Structure formats: C-alpha cells, structure tokens
Amino acid sequence: MLDRLKELGSEARAALQSAADVVELESVRVKYLGRKSELTQVSRGLKDLDPDERRSVGMAVNELKKELGVLLEQSKERLESAGEASAGLDLTLPGRMPWVGGKHPLTRTYERLESIFRGLGFEVALGPHVEDGFHNFDALNIPPDHPARDGWDTFYIDDEALLRTHTSPVQIRVMESRKPPIRIIAPGRVYRNETPDASHGSEFYQLEGLYVDRDVRFGELKGVLIRFMRELYGESVNLRFRAGFFPFTEPSTEVDVECLICQGTGCSVCSGTGWVELLGAGMVDPRVFEAVGYDPGEFTGYAFGLGVDRICMMMTGTDDIRLFLENDLRFLRQI
Ligand code: DAH
Numbered sequence: 590m591l592d593r594l595k596e597l598g599s600e601a602r603a604a605l606q607s608a609a610d611v612v613e614l615e616s617v618r619v620k621y622l623g624r625k626s627e628l629t630q631v632s633r634g635l636k637d638l639d640p641d642e643r644r645s646v647g648m649a650v651n652e653l654k655k656e657l658g659v660l661l662e663q664s665k666e667r668l669e670s671a672g673e674a675s676a677g678l679d680l681t682l683p684g685r686m687p688w689v690g691g692k693h694p695l696t697r698t699y700e701r702l703e704s705i706f707r708g709l710g711f712e713v714a715l716g717p718h719v720e721d722g723f724h725n726f727d728a729l730n731i732p733p734d735h736p737a738r739d740g741w742d743t744f745y746i747d748d749e750a751l752l753r754t755h756t757s758p759v760q761i762r763v764m765e766s767r768k769p770p771i772r773i774i775a776p777g778r779v780y781r782n783e784t785p786d787a788s789h790g791s792e793f794y795q796l797e798g799l800y801v802d803r804d805v806r807f808g809e810l811k812g813v814l815i816r817f818m819r820e821l822y823g824e825s826v827n828l829r830f831r832a833g834f835f836p837f838t839e840p841s842t843e844v845d846v847e848c849l850i851c852q853g854t855g856c857s858v859c860s861g862t863g864w865v866e867l868l869g870a871g872m873v874d875p876r877v878f879e880a881v882g883y884d885p886g887e888f889t890g891y892a893f894g895l896g897v898d899r900i901c902m903m904m905t906g907t908d909d910i911r912l913f914l915e916n917d918l919r920f921l922r923q924i
Pocket residue numbers: 754755756757797798835837838868869870871892893894895
C-alpha cells in the first residue's frame with residue numbers, strides 16, 4: 590500500500606507540473622485529489638486496515654494530500670500569471686501615475702498677488718466686464734473726443750456698451766458705492782481691440798489698486814509698490830520709476846522691473862531694453878473724485894494698475910503672452 594502511495598505521489602507531481610493551463614490543471618486535481626480519486630479511496634479504506642497499517646498508511650495519505658495541495662496552488666499561480674501575461678497584462682510593469690490637473694499659471698500668479706496685497710491691507714472688489722463709456726472713460730477723466738481715448742483700442746458692443754479696456758472702472762464703481770477710507774484691489778480680465786503679438790493679447794489680466802483717505806501721499810504709493818515688488822521678486826529686485834501720463838492720475842508714474850529673464854542684458858521679453866514695464870500708477874486726479882462726488886479738498890488717494898500676464902511671464906520664463914490663452918497642455922504641463 591505504501592509503495593502504491595509513493596507511485597501515486599510521483600505520478601501526481603509530474604502531472605501537476607506538466608499541466609499546460611488551468612483547465613488541464615483542474616482535471617489533474619480531479620484525478621488525483623477528487624472525490625473519486627485513488628487517494629480518496631485509500632483514505633476511505635483506512636478503517637478496514639489493521640491498526641498498525643492504518644497509522645502508517647494514514648500518515649502517508651495525509652502527507653501526500655498536503656503536499657499535492659501545495660503543489661496544486663503553486664501550479665495554479667504559475668499558470669494564471671502566465672495567462673495574464675499572454676493576454677497583454679504584465680504585472681511586473683511599474684505603475685503609471687494618473688495625471689492630475691493643476692491651476693493655470695495665471696491663476697497661480699493672481700493668487701500670489703492677491704495674498705501680497707491682502708497682507709498690505711487691501712480687500713478685493715470686482716466689476717462687470719461689459720462696461721459703459723462713463724465708467725470706462727468719462728469718469729476717469731477721458732471725455733468723448735479726447736485723444737487719450739484712442740489709447741485704449743476698444744471693442745464696442747453697441748453705442749452704450751463696451752468690453753472694459755482696463756480694470757480702472759472698478760475704482761469708479763467702488764467709490765460711487767462707498768465713502769473713504771477705501772483700500773481695494775480689483776483683479777480681472779480686460780479686452781483690447783488690437784492685433785495680438787508676443788507681448789500683447791486682445792484679452793489679458795490686470796490688477797487695479799486704489800487707496801483713498803485723508804492725507805494720502807505719493808511716498809505711500811511708492812512704499813507700497815516697492816514692498817509689493819520685493820515680496821514678489823525678492824529683496825534684491827531692481828525697480829525703475831519713470832514719470833508717466835494717465836488721465837486719471839496726476840502725477841503719474843510707470844514702474845519697470847529689471848528683466849528677470851535676461852537679468853537686464855536684453856532679450857525678446859524686454860525687447861532688448863533690459864527692463865519690463867509692469868505697472869502704471871499715480872495720485873488720483875481731482876477730476877476723478879469730482880465724477881464720483883468726493884470732495885477733492887477733503888480726500889486724496891493713489892491708484893495703480895498692473896499686468897498680471899507680464900508678471901506671470903517673468904515668473905515662469907514664458908516669452909509669448911498668447912501661450913496663456915491657448916490651453917495647450919504641452920505648454921501648461923511644463924510650468
Ligand atoms: N488703466 C491703465 C491701463 O490700462 C493702467 C493704470 C495706470 C491704472 C495708472 C491705474 C493707474 O490705476 O493709476 O493702461
């Protein structure tokens with residue numbers, strides 16, 4: 590009996606190892622371990638054996654069953670993973686990271702600007718994109734027929750309505766609805782009817798600032814802008830304040846930052862000058878206060894407007910403003 594079990598064992602081992610697929614393996618299982626298998630029959634017959642034989646055969650049967658059970662599992666695993674591989678599934682390949690979306694570089698830039706200005710005591714105000722001539726121009730001391738009006742190439746919707754050409758009309762709306770002190774930033778998209786090129790978009794983002802109170806001085810404006818630029822670009826940033834002209838501020842200034850892409854040596858972003866104009870600013874013109882019903886004898890203030898896209902270009906090393914609107918993932922994923 591024990592010899593027969595040995596024979597049975599080597600037969601079963603060979604059959605388990607040579608099974609070519611899981612179907613064949615299953616028939617091997619049925620044959621050697623199934624209810625009608627020889628092994629099962631020997632187990633059943635144990636009770637008819639005399640006690641000594643019963644013990645030794647019983648042990649041998651149990652051992653063999655155990656061993657074949659383990660071999661069966663191993664063969665099953667081997668055949669299953671081979672089956673998966675031939676079905677094109679290779680479990681040894683490294684995992685693939687799912688691609689998660691991210692904020693647009695302009696959004697991230699704006700959020701950085703907002704947090705700096707909030708830290709300086711400014712709150713956020715918003716205004717409509719479809720404006721009227723009064724808020725976009727007249728109240729900002731740019732009357733109809735004034736040549737300065739040509740400075741903003743405007744998309745007109747009809748005789749009354751236009752797409753705002755800058756965020757400055759939000760200054761007017763805030764002052765119309767509140768009394769000083771006012772300290773706001775007004776971010777948002779603006780529109781210009783001009784042919785886009787590497788540094789001009791027909792739509793882009795601005796961030797307007799306005800502070801109105803009693804006794805506001807130009808020195809405070811300069812201080813806030815320098816603080817802002819240093820927060821944004823680091824303490825060693827080089828700035829240049831130039832005299833400028835805007836109808837809604839007097840005196841006015843334009844602020845340039847040394848080009849961070851070429852470190853001032855000249856490149857396509859700074860048109861070879863080494864400097865990039867980032868913002869316009871100045872003391873609010875008394876005519877603007879009159880337009881919103883403030884007494885220019887009582888209140889003074891400063892305003893500024895900066896180009897978010899320009900700042901984003903400098904921060905990301907992007908040399909074409911149009912890339913921000915094209916939503917080309919190959920570009921966006923690099924930033
Ligand atoms: N609105 C101006 C523009 O679009 C930018 C600007 C300049 C805003 C000076 C201001 C300012 O508030 O004081 O070109």
